[in-house]
Amino acid sequence: xxxxxxxxxxxxxxxxxxxxxxxxxxxxxxxxxxxxxxxxxxxxxxxxxxxxxxxxxxxxxxxxxxxxxxxxxxxxxxxxxxxxxxxxxxxxxxxxxxxxxxxxxxxxxxxxxxxxxxxxxxxxxxxxxxxxxxxxxxxxxxxxxxxxxxxxxxxxxx
Numbered sequence: 367x368x369x370x371x372x373x374x375x376x377x378x379x380x381x382x383x384x385x386x387x388x389x390x391x392x393x394x395x396x397x398x399x400x401x402x403x404x405x406x407x408x409x410x411x412x413x414x415x416x417x418x419x420x421x422x423x424x425x426x427x428x429x430x431x432x433x434x435x436x437x438x439x440x441x442x443x444x445x446x447x448x449x450x451x452x453x454x455x456x457x458x459x460x461x462x463x464x465x466x467x468x469x470x471x472x473x474x475x476x477x478x479x480x481x482x483x484x485x486x487x488x489x490x491x492x493x494x495x496x497x498x499x500x501x502x503x504x505x506x507x508x509x510x511x512x513x514x515x516x517x518x519x520x521x522x523x524x
Contacts, residue, residue, distance in 0.1 A: 390445020
């Protein structure tokens with residue numbers, strides 16, 4: 367059961383509008399963490415071996431897309447979800463790895479609310495769909511997805 371939030375700065379479903387945008391975070395990716403993440407979760411040679419990566423289509427070591435997604439998720443939580451009456455998510459749609467992330471790249475996140483509706487099965491919850499873009503230091507999109515969020519309603523009986 368989710369605790370009811372009483373913080374006046376908390377953002378509820380009713381406070382969110384389609385078209386709302388937000389930018390958050392800045393995180394620089396290191397070679398060491400690219401190797402560490404890949405060794406544990408995605409041990410493909412272009413993520414774990416600099417020599418093999420040099421011979422790959424990427425030409426150098428690159429982060430796993432799952433690592434990139436994890437970094438963006440952390441930036442999202444730190445940047446906006448912590449101030450939202452979030453109830454988690456139903457999943458993601460349209461996940462795309464647009465560009466490789468390399469050691470030394472600095473990532474940030476942009477979001478835009480693209481849809482919202484009240485849950486038919488649970489009036490305490492609203493669905494908020496947001497497009498997320500992970501951006502590198504050159505303002506290039508490296509990853510994108512549509513997050514299918516669930517946000518508590520302030521006035522479920524309204």
